[in-house]
Amino acid sequence: MNKNILVVTGSPRKGGNSDILADSFITQVQERGFSVQKYEAAFHNILPCKACNACWSKDHPCFFNDDFNVFSTMLEAADVIVFVTPLYWYGFSAQIKLAIDKFYxxxxxxxxxxxKIKESAFIVCGSNPSEQGYQGIIQSYKDICAFTGWKNRGVLVVPGVTEKGDVRKKNYLEKVKKLCDNFKSSTEEVE
Structure with missing residues (x-):
């Protein structure tokens, strides 16, 4: 079975550190035989969830016709989801959070x-040099996994990166490879 992986990014900075991490992940899982799509939430018009509870009343997930309803076709095809975001004020970037909120x-x-998503992973980076500063966002991700029943295939924290390309200098791309190792090949069954 060929698994479909959806990588959802949240950085509004093209070519930034989280973008480099996402692209490294994508390249490596493609080499393992997975189908991968990337959705850059920061470059789409996704309105905030308004808690109107009118989901699906117009034959698409959100009552309001924004780009989430286009993204939903990618989401519905995914077997695995991977979130990649910079750390913004100890949480998800606003751009990726808009998309996540509409998973409701x-x-x-x-x-x-x-x-049909059964597995997930999480990559977060930021200028905060202490991994302790990432505990809140990691807990939010783990709570999402617990609520949805997704098997967490791993969390990669990349602290102390500010300038574009810092992830290359600190050898974090090797850690992305180790995260990819947590995913079995597209033909192996997941336990």
């Missing part, structure tokens, strides 16, 4: 297309 549409009773 897949948890409502009237959802006609439940997600």
């Amino acid at each position: 549409a897949y948890e409502v009773p009237q959802c006609p297309k439940p997600l």
Whole structure:
């Protein structure tokens, strides 16, 4: 079975550290035989969830017609989701959080297309040099996994990177490879 991996990024800075990490992950899992799509949430018009509970009332997840309804086709095709974001004020970037908040549409009773995602991973980077500063966002990610039932295949924290390309200088791309090793080849079954 060929797994479809969806990599969702949250940085508004093209070619920045989280973008480099995401692209490294994508290249390495493609080499392992996975199908991969990348969705750059920062470059799409996703409105905040308004808690209107009108999900699916117009034949698409969100009542409001924004880019989440286009993204939803990628989301519905995914078997695995990987979030890649810079750390912004000890949490997800606003751009990726807008997309994550709208996953709510897949948890409502009237959802006609439940997600088939079974596995996930998380990559976060930022200028904060202490890994302790990332504990809040890591806990948020783990809570999402617990709520959805996704098997967490790993968390990669990349602290102390500020300038574009810092991840290359500090050999974090090798750690991305180790994270990719947590995913079995596209033909192996997941336990």
